[in-house]
Amino acid sequence: xxxxxxxxxxxxxxxxxxxxxxxxxxxxxxxxxxxxxxxxxxxxxxxxxxxxxxxxxxxxxxxxxxxxxxxxxxxxxxxxxxxxxxxxxxxxxxxxxxxxxxxxxxxxxxxxxxxxxxxxxxxxxxxxxxxxxxxxxxxxxxxxxxxxxxxxxxxxxxxxxxxxxxxxxxxxxxxxxxxxxxxxxxxxxxxxxxxxxxxxxxxxxxxxxxxxxxxxxxxxxxxxxxxxxxxxxxxxxxxxxxxxxxxxxxxxxxxxxxxxxxxxxxxxxxxxxxxxxxxxxxxxxxxxxxxxxxxxxxxxxxxxxxxxxxxxxxxxxxxxxxxxxxxxxxxxxxxxxxxxxxxxxxxxxxxxxxxxxx
Amino acid sequence: xxxxxxxxxxxxxxxxxxxxxxxxxxxxxxxxxxxxxxxxxxxxxxxxxxxxxxxxxxxxxxxxxxxxxxxxxxxxxxxxxxxxxxxx
Numbered sequence: 001x002x003x004x005x006x007x008x009x010x011x012x013x014x015x016x017x018x019x020x021x022x023x024x025x026x027x028x029x030x031x032x033x034x035x036x037x038x039x040x041x042x043x044x045x046x047x048x049x050x051x052x053x054x055x056x057x058x059x060x061x062x063x064x065x066x067x068x069x070x071x072x073x074x075x076x077x078x079x080x081x082x083x084x085x086x087x088x089x090x091x092x093x094x095x096x097x098x099x100x101x102x103x104x105x106x107x108x109x110x111x112x113x114x115x116x117x118x119x120x121x122x123x124x125x126x127x128x129x130x131x132x133x134x135x136x137x138x139x140x141x142x143x144x145x146x147x148x149x150x151x152x153x154x155x156x157x158x159x160x161x162x163x164x165x166x167x168x169x170x171x172x173x174x175x176x177x178x179x180x181x182x183x184x185x186x187x188x189x190x191x192x193x194x195x196x197x198x199x200x201x202x203x204x205x206x207x208x209x210x211x212x213x214x215x216x217x218x219x220x221x222x223x224x225x226x227x228x229x230x231x232x233x234x235x236x237x238x239x240x241x242x243x244x245x246x247x248x249x250x251x252x253x254x255x256x257x258x259x260x261x262x263x264x265x266x267x268x269x270x271x272x273x274x275x276x277x278x279x280x281x282x283x284x285x286x287x288x289x290x291x292x293x294x295x296x297x298x299x300x301x302x303x304x305x306x307x308x309x310x311x312x313x314x315x316x317x318x319x320x321x322x323x324x325x326x327x328x329x330x331x332x333x334x335x336x337x338x339x340x341x342x343x344x345x346x347x348x349x350x351x352x353x354x355x356x357x358x
Numbered sequence: 359x360x361x362x363x364x365x366x367x368x369x370x371x372x373x374x375x376x377x378x379x380x381x382x383x384x385x386x387x388x389x390x391x392x393x394x395x396x397x398x399x400x401x402x403x404x405x406x407x408x409x410x411x412x413x414x415x416x417x418x419x420x421x422x423x424x425x426x427x428x429x430x431x432x433x434x435x436x437x438x439x440x441x442x443x444x445x446x
Contacts, residue, residue: 084435086428146368148410150428164370173369180409191406199409227369240370255372274406274413278371 073115074133103138110174127181149180176207187316194321196277201284219292246282264354290349326350362417363441376445395433
């Protein structure tokens with residue numbers, strides 16, 4: 001595993017117009033204002049990236065990044081061929097043509113879309129901010145009903161065809177796994193209890209943002225589902241989770257009913273699932289949905305930026321609870337946008353799901 | 359011999375609990391040997407595991423061990439998949 005620094009080094013970065021002002025302009029309805037501001041932000045992101053690259057002393061023997069000057073991911077896909085040895089057999093490297101295996105190509109595209117959102121919108125080069133190569137393995141085990149991040153790479157099962165289909169069919173699921181890597185390299189939230197549910201929720205949030213960004217959807221157009229298309233046809237349900245209405249994604253004889261709570265009133269106390277990390281994540285998920293739809297427009301611009309700020313800002317404790325995370329989102333809104341609609345919308349979103357911010 | 363397997367966590371967070379009673383089964387010896395091997399590599403305390411990874415609890419005649427994906431021994435993987443498939 002790559003060493004992970006507690007405090008990321010932040011490049012010295014000078015510009016005449018402060019980034020938060022550019023952000024504001026880039027969201028302007030006036031294309032004359034928005035266009036140049038957005039281009040400047042993108043150029044700044046590229047420059048920040050180059051600066052990091054120039055200060056990085058590369059070992060003499062190491063895997064060369066695909067493109068030194070930033071901009072490009074460095075993806076490698078492996079095929080486990082239904083075994084459990086990781087990573088498996090290398091089947092597609094960065095820049096290579098698509099293979100005849102749709103799972104490989106979907107994972108390759110999904111990792112690329114996630115890399116693109118992080119770089120283009122948030123100016124972060126890969127999950128570690130330093131161009132970390134992205135590794136994915138498909139066809140893990142036989143009829144494996146799961147996907148996970150093992151600390152170094154993403155792993156996708158084919159599903160059993162009875163309950164779940166191939167886990168690479170949903171771009172938000174691929175992005176969800178990669179976002180676990182983003183969390184690991186930033187706030188590194190403990191995967192247990194409320195900090196674990198936050199870890200899960202952050203992955204759902206960025207999973208959904210990657211899907212919305214790749215489809216060009218506004219908050220109002222998005223389905224706010226996680227894993228749509230992943231349930232086998234016979235299962236009664238639309239997805240694995242709903243950020244909009246937690247607890248309503250499925251209700252099926254075999255699978256049971258979606259157990260996610262939508263507010264603190266229904267918070268689930270359990271020892272299973274690392275203290276319900278995939279259950280109680282419904283609460284912060286819904287807070288994000290409420291914020292994004294209240295603000296409208298592209299969710300990744302303001303709502304997503306605030307979540308990204310909190311995750312990467314260095315103040316979020318590894319054992320943070322929902323309330324600490326919520327308070328930091330309020331502070332982030334205040335610092336980025338000043339008192340106004342954004343702060344009000346953040347306060348209202350957390351209040352609706354019963355998480356205190358005071 | 360009573361073999362119980364609980365699988366929790368995973369991307370979907372859906373738990374599965376199954377058990378096998380080997381008494382009277384023609385393949386009882388095979389099950390018992392597999393269960394004994396599976397216990398060998400297990401941990402006494404529950405494992406947090408990796409994000410979205412499955413966690414398993416294996417109980418054989420009252421003795422419980424824990425393990426988590428992707429670090430299962432071959433015997434543990436064989437046992438949990440058989441019990442989850444064939445168990446009641």
